[in-house]
Amino acid sequence: MRIATIGLCDPEYAIALATSQYHAALAQLRQSVPELVDAGLQSDESCSGKAVASLGRQHAESPFDALVLVQAAWSRPDVLLQVLRAFPRLPMLLFAPGSPVVDGVIRSTAPAAGVGSTLPILRRHGIAHKLVWSAPGTVVDEADYLPFLRACRARRQLNGIKLGMVGFGDMRLQTTAFDVRELHESFGVEVESIDMLELQQGMDALEASEVDRQIAILTAGWQFAGAKPPTAAMRKVIAAYLVLDRIAAERGYAGMSIKCPTGVTAAMGFTSCLVGCLLARKYHYVCENDIPGLLGQVIAGLLSEQMSTYWELYEILHDGILFGCCGFCPAEFLAEPVTVRTYEGFLTGLSCCSRVKAGLYTTLRLGQDPDGRFLLHLAEGQATAPPPWYEDACGPIQHPSVLFTPDVPPAQFLQHLQAQHVAVVPGHWGEALREFAAMTGVRVVG
Numbered sequence: 001m002r003i004a005t006i007g008l009c010d011p012e013y014a015i016a017l018a019t020s021q022y023h024a025a026l027a028q029l030r031q032s033v034p035e036l037v038d039a040g041l042q043s044d045e046s047c048s049g050k051a052v053a054s055l056g057r058q059h060a061e062s063p064f065d066a067l068v069l070v071q072a073a074w075s076r077p078d079v080l081l082q083v084l085r086a087f088p089r090l091p092m093l094l095f096a097p098g099s100p101v102v103d104g105v106i107r108s109t110a111p112a113a114g115v116g117s118t119l120p121i122l123r124r125h126g127i128a129h130k131l132v133w134s135a136p137g138t139v140v141d142e143a144d145y146l147p148f149l150r151a152c153r154a155r156r157q158l159n160g161i162k163l164g165m166v167g168f169g170d171m172r173l174q175t176t177a178f179d180v181r182e183l184h185e186s187f188g189v190e191v192e193s194i195d196m197l198e199l200q201q202g203m204d205a206l207e208a209s210e211v212d213r214q215i216a217i218l219t220a221g222w223q224f225a226g227a228k229p230p231t232a233a234m235r236k237v238i239a240a241y242l243v244l245d246r247i248a249a250e251r252g253y254a255g256m257s258i259k260c261p262t263g264v265t266a267a268m269g270f271t272s273c274l275v276g277c278l279l280a281r282k283y284h285y286v287c288e289n290d291i292p293g294l295l296g297q298v299i300a301g302l303l304s305e306q307m308s309t310y311w312e313l314y315e316i317l318h319d320g321i322l323f324g325c326c327g328f329c330p331a332e333f334l335a336e337p338v339t340v341r342t343y344e345g346f347l348t349g350l351s352c353c354s355r356v357k358a359g360l361y362t363t364l365r366l367g368q369d370p371d372g373r374f375l376l377h378l379a380e381g382q383a384t385a386p387p388p389w390y391e392d393a394c395g396p397i398q399h400p401s402v403l404f405t406p407d408v409p410p411a412q413f414l415q416h417l418q419a420q421h422v423a424v425v426p427g428h429w430g431e432a433l434r435e436f437a438a439m440t441g442v443r444v445v446g
Contacts, residue, residue, distance in 0.1 A: 001153050003033045004055050004064045006048075007041030008080060008114060009073035015043060017100070018072040018109055025070045025097050028139055032146055037064070045078035052079075056086045064090060066152035069118065071096040073109035077121055084125050091128040091152045091439055093145055094118055101137035108136070128152075128439035143431075151435035154302035159188030161298060164253040165289045166194045166244065166272075167263030175367070175419035176290040183295065186374060187440065191291055194247060196267055202243035203236070211239050218278060225341040225397060229350050233342070236270040237350060241278040248283055254301075255284035255294045263289070271349030273327030277338060280330035286310045286421065287328060292366045296376075296423035300364060303432045304425045307332045311363070311424050313417075314391070317403065321410055322386055323422070324401035326394065327351025333426070334400070343395045353397050358384050361404065362429040366442075367418025374442045377416045380430045381406035408446065416445040 007022040009015070022041045030036055039055050042048035058064075067083070067090050096115050099108045115131065122129045130148040134140040183189045215231075215238050248256055256279055258264050258272040265271050276285045284297040284307065297308035307330045311323035329352055331338060339354040365377040383402035390396045406413045437444045 001033050002035045002064050003066055003068055004037045005068040005070060006039040007070040007072045008075035009043045010075050011043040013073045013109055021072040021097055022070050025095055032142055041072060042079045045082060048079045048082060052082045052086050063156060065156050066091045066093055066149055068093045068095050071111045071114040073111060074113040080118055080121060093148055094129060094131045096133040097140055098134045098136035098138055106136045147432035148435045150303050150432045154299060154436055155439055157302050161254045162190045162192060162252055163255045163291060163294055164192050164194055164248060165257045166199060167196045167259035171262050176288055178291045189295060199243055203239040206239050211235050214238050214242060221337050223337050223339045225339055225353055229342045233350055237274045240275045253283055255298045257286045257289045257294050259289045260287045271351060273351040276328045277352050284308050290421055293421045293423055296364050296366045300423050300425040304429050306425050308423055308425050309333050310421045312421050316410055320403045320405040323404050324399040326399055329354060329400035333357055341397050352400060354400055356400050356402050359426060360428060361424050361426055363422040363424050364433055365418040365422045376437045376442045376444050377418045377446045378430055378433055378444055379406040379413055379446050380428060
């Protein structure tokens with residue numbers, strides 16, 4: 001996280017007191033922001049030009065995620081307007097610490113008056129912003145500003161991110177449809193295709209001895225439900241992973257998707273579940289070329305700095321929702337080593353059937369309203385062990401799954417569904433996602 005700070009105050013106020021307030025704010029911010037670029041307390045436009053110009057040069061060399069305006073005292077708009085001319089699109093955090101209390105008496109620098117001067121100007125200039133404040137003699141709560149700064153970082157990192165998808169084989173899933181231009185214009189994301197022929201040719205070009213060597217390395221920690229899969233099946237999985245990992249690294253993908261069960265599974269003769277498990281060590285992953293779902297996973301991953309996954313809805317129970325994932329789950333989500341089974345029928349091949357960790361999770365799903373505006377269905381809740389179950393079409397072994405109890409009644413959760421998949425990350429990330437949605441013009445539902 002790379003943040004710039006600049007302090008605002010009026011030159012007629014006691015500069016020593018305002019400076020003390022500013023430095024105290026910096027000390028607090030440094031506890032949660034690894035890289036803080038300090039432009040100092042600026043009380044006079046005639047002196048602040050060099051500081052603002054220096055910030056502009058540093059932003060051009062290595063962009064800031066956000067700018068923190070520390071309202072150390074009452075301020076007139078002169079310095080703020082300089083800042084807005086230099087940074088017309090950078091998100092800004094208006095940080096207003098309460099004045100000091102000395103011997104039980106508030107020694108006021110009138111920061112609230114400064115907020116009253118600054119905040120309307122930020123609104124009029126269309127700056128994505130957030131106000132945080134504290135009472136006299138207290139500090140601003142980190143929980144009030146850190147989600148906003150995380151959202152600012154994710155918004156910057158998302159710009160120019162690439163997502164790769166493999167295979168077409170259209171399943172006619174309207175809820176996973178997308179428009180490349182809309183995603184680029186709204187989020188700065190690019191989507192690229194990898195043809196199945198390119199994948200097959202890459203797999204054919206691999207030396208058999210190298211594939212076998214990688215099987216020993218990559219599957220060393222795997223367990224098997226039943227007999228160990230045939231070597232030929234393992235070779236297809238590992239070869240596909242090696243080719244796609246190389247392509248993703250060369251092209252700079254943050255996330256990938258393989259079309260399954262149509263596309264790769266139908267045309268190339270192997271399921272992609274375990275390929276996804278291996279890819280998810282490095283890249284966010286979803287099946288069925290669900291690019292809107294994958295974008296949600298990447299956003300959640302950027303905010304939380306964690307690997308994401310996706311869950312599919314299977315059943316609505318009285319006490320929660322049965323979420324499962326057909327044959328796939330990243331290792332970070334598992335309560336045990338990757339457990340592999342071989343199955344036949346609707347799908348034929350290898351899949352993961354491990355148990356998922358219980359705990360607090362955040363789920364999200366991007367969608368669009370009838371007018372085309374992006375929506376974000378958001379919920380947090382507790383995941384526990386699911387009841388005994390299996391997907392009828394895939395045979396009597398349970399998928400990686402949970403019983404999820406959302407923070408709203410299940411009926412309310414269902415009313416806002418945007419698709420059959422949701423993106424998932426462990427932990428409490430709802431507030432940061434709301435901040436991200438606000439600064440990108442996405443409407444939160446749920």
